[in-house]
Amino acid sequence: MNARGTGLMISVGLGILLNPLNSSMISVAIARLQQVYGLNYSAVSWIIFSFYIASAVAQPVVGKASDLIGRRRIFLTGLVVSFAASLLAPLSPNFGWLIVARVVQSIGTSMMVAVGMALVRIHMTEKQGSALSVLSIFISGAAAIGPFVGGVLLQWWDWQAIFIVNLPFVAASFLLAWRMIPADDPAESAARGKMSWRKGLEWMDATGVLLFTIGLVALLVAVLSTQSSGQLSIRNLATGLLGLAALGLFISHEFKTASPFIPLRTFARYPALTWVNVQFVLVNLLFYALFFGLPSYLQTVRHVGEFHTGILMLTLGLCSLAASPIAGRWIDRSGPKPALVLSAILMTLGSLWLATLNSTSPVVSVSLALAAFGISNGLNTVGMQAALFQNSPKEIAGVASGLFNTSRYLGTMLSSLLTSVVMAGQFSAGGFRRLGIILTVLAAVLIWMNLRLRKDRQRNK
Incomplete structure (x- = not known):
């Protein structure tokens, strides 16, 4: 170079x-x-x-x-x-x-x-x-x-x-x-x-972008406002209905327009690709619920300083970086499914460990959950990308990549929404245990999805 x-x-x-x-x-x-x-x-x-x-x-x-x-x-x-x-x-x-x-x-x-x-x-x-x-x-x-x-x-x-x-x-x-x-x-x-x-705006699908943004923001405002106030007011209900209506119009528009912002027709045409994206949403929901929830738990409930919280969170990043090249070699030999199954198992174990934490648990013990999620993230980084390539035809590689990134952001937003709703606006040891239980259930669903898809693929062969 x-x-x-x-x-x-x-x-x-x-x-x-x-x-x-x-x-x-x-x-x-x-x-x-x-x-x-x-x-x-x-x-x-x-x-x-x-x-x-x-x-x-x-x-x-x-x-x-x-x-x-x-x-x-x-x-x-x-x-x-x-x-x-x-x-x-x-x-x-x-x-x-x-x-x-x-x-x-x-x-x-x-x-x-x-x-x-x-x-x-x-x-x-x-x-x-x-x-x-x-x-x-x-x-x-x-x-x-x-x-x-x-x-x-x-x-x-x-x-x-x-x-x-x-x-x-x-x-x-x-x-x-x-x-x-x-x-x-x-x-x-x-x-x-x-x-x-005018042609430029049509090509960019400005209408689709606007409807998508309004729908997503309105729904989030409605859910979070209702959760924060503890009651469903007329304003929150109207905001939520506005969000649903905007997203409904968005879906209708995307199926009709020649240059869609999010090509939903691709999902209908390639069901295997749809499942990859659904799984990627769930993977990111699990990972980012821990990623954003754990630091707040450590600081507000366990009174750990920002510096030591950062040190603990480094476990997550280092394990992820270390696992990625190993995952690459393994996936080259065996395909993405075994790595994704192991990743889901690690997320289940990590979530279960979070659910057992209490006010007397050693703070350093969260490193076990962080290591499990970090290794699983390294496996997912490579494995989900490989699954995407495996299930998307070459002629729609660009579209598939765009949908994949959209699924990532959707999972991330859902993780923050889940954490906000479960914690009811204020972190507590009990709320964090409930979050751990919910993540355990979602991770178990992820295991089932990977095993089911693997059986379906073998049956189709």
Whole structure:
């Protein structure tokens, strides 16, 4: 790899790591934000919801838009947006403005994730596979060390540092990207000039994006508001019905439009692919319920400091990183199913261990559950991707990948919703045990799904 290629890799890597880093660092700051703003967990969880809703919408939209606007331009714009959001978030006068900054940050970092891999595929003509694997390390590594970094920053500064720490990464990425990423293809620029705004919005499926966003946000507001107040008011009921209506219109629209935001027709056409995505939703629900729930439990119930919480959470990331290459070799020999079954068993054992925790359990014992979930995440990272490739025809590889990412974000949002509802806005030892029991049941369902699908496949052969 020559110097220019190395510079391109570093600039893209520094940019794309910002999305997983910022989605994971916040996990150890939830308890601190509750104290600062005087909010319960349900209200503060919007700092998680807002980021993932924005990412779920922005990444596929920006991926499409890059064909019109240009990938280099999208990447550089994403860096500018991320810089502005990270600079302004610490100055937020209230929690509402912090949520706005978080949404802007999510959109900016999603712009880089959406085009980062494409930039490497287009401009790295030698050792492309190695280059893509390096980018995967940037993404998985950032997600793995995020809670530890967040814990260190909270220990020595305060929650504002979680945003400020992005600034040197953004600046370095921008300077390198400006020099190393080649200009966009002039032919693409000419094609962009021929498409009207109306055609562009139709091609981007602006109607579908709007209906999807309104439906998802309205339903979350209705559920969380009802849970927080303890009663179903007329306003909450109306908001929930609005969300259901918007999602119903969204589904109808997606089946009719020529360029859907989420191609639902693919699910009907490829049932095996549908099951992969359903399983991926469940996998992410289980993993992120632990990922976001455990730090708040440790800090609010067991009174563990942010730094030591980050240290404990590092177990999760390190086990995940260690398991991934082993999973790759195993899956190459045996296919994804055995690894996915073992992953589900580990999640079941880890969830069961969480359900046994009480106020006298040694804090360090949570490392056992974290190790089980970390290894399972490493197996799932490779195994679910392999299952996706195995069950999606080559001609819809791009569509299948987009649906896969949507399933990831849906599972993440459901995990936060589950945690908020079970905890009733305030973490307690009893609430965390209930969460552990629910996760145990869901993990057992995941085992059944993997074994059932394996039998169905053998029967079909």
